[in-house]
Amino acid sequence: MTELAEGYRVARSAAPVREQAVINLRNLLTSKYHPGDRITEAAVGELLGTSRTTVREALRQLEAEGLVEIVPGKGPTVAMVDEGDIRDLYEIREVLESFAILLFTERATADERARLANAFGDLEKAHESGDAPQVLAAKQIFYDVLFEGAHNNAISTLAQRIYWRVARVRLASLSAERIRVGIEELRIVHRLMESGQGQKAADAYAIHMQNARDAAVEAVKRFR
Missing domain, CATH: 1.20.120.530 (GntR ligand-binding domain-like)
Known part of the structure; x- marks a missing residue:
């Protein structure tokens, strides 16, 4: 496992996994990704150490916050800002x-x-x-x-x-x-x-x- 992956993995603790995934994914998108970058659920799930279902739920939360755009036919991307x-x-x-x-x-x-x-x-x-x-x-x-x-x-x-x-x-x-x-x-x-x-x-x-x-x-x- 890479050092990058280790730094973003979700810990097994009392806090809900989905909540941790949202926090860690939010940090990941704002530090390692750029506006317009495509987000691959499988790759993010590997980095976070969670299922693709959890990643998908976290992405929906970040879409509501304006950090992610989910475009039909393209999938999730980091939201652009002009x-x-x-x-x-x-x-x-x-x-x-x-x-x-x-x-x-x-x-x-x-x-x-x-x-x-x-x-x-x-x-x-x-x-x-x-x-x-x-x-x-x-x-x-x-x-x-x-x-x-x-x-x-x-x-x-x-x-x-x-x-x-x-x-x-x-x-x-x-x-x-x-x-x-x-x-x-x-x-x-x-x-x-x-x-x-x-x-x-x-x-x-x-x-x-x-x-x-x-x-x-x-x-x-x-x-x-």
């Missing part, structure tokens, strides 16, 4: 995440604020590495703490769905310069949050998201 999709999705991200920042500033506990500060510190360390996947992973932890401290489960659920739709594009858009500028933008946001200036932090974050959207649009153009 410039219009990216602009739409980033506009929603801007609204949701800016609101989460405002809510966090108003509602977060002292422990949640400390955890966010630690998460941002880890994000800065990831930035120093210059490794885009590491930066994205650290950012996700930052967002997890942010959403938890906003105390609004709906924001977290919606934001996570959008995250997976744009995961591949986000990775492609993170040039060394964009990583540097993005960290500087988030540093301003975090400082405003720490000082209790929720609305200013949300406004600064909106600017950060607009710049991230522009970088993502350019990344989509390179996929052509």
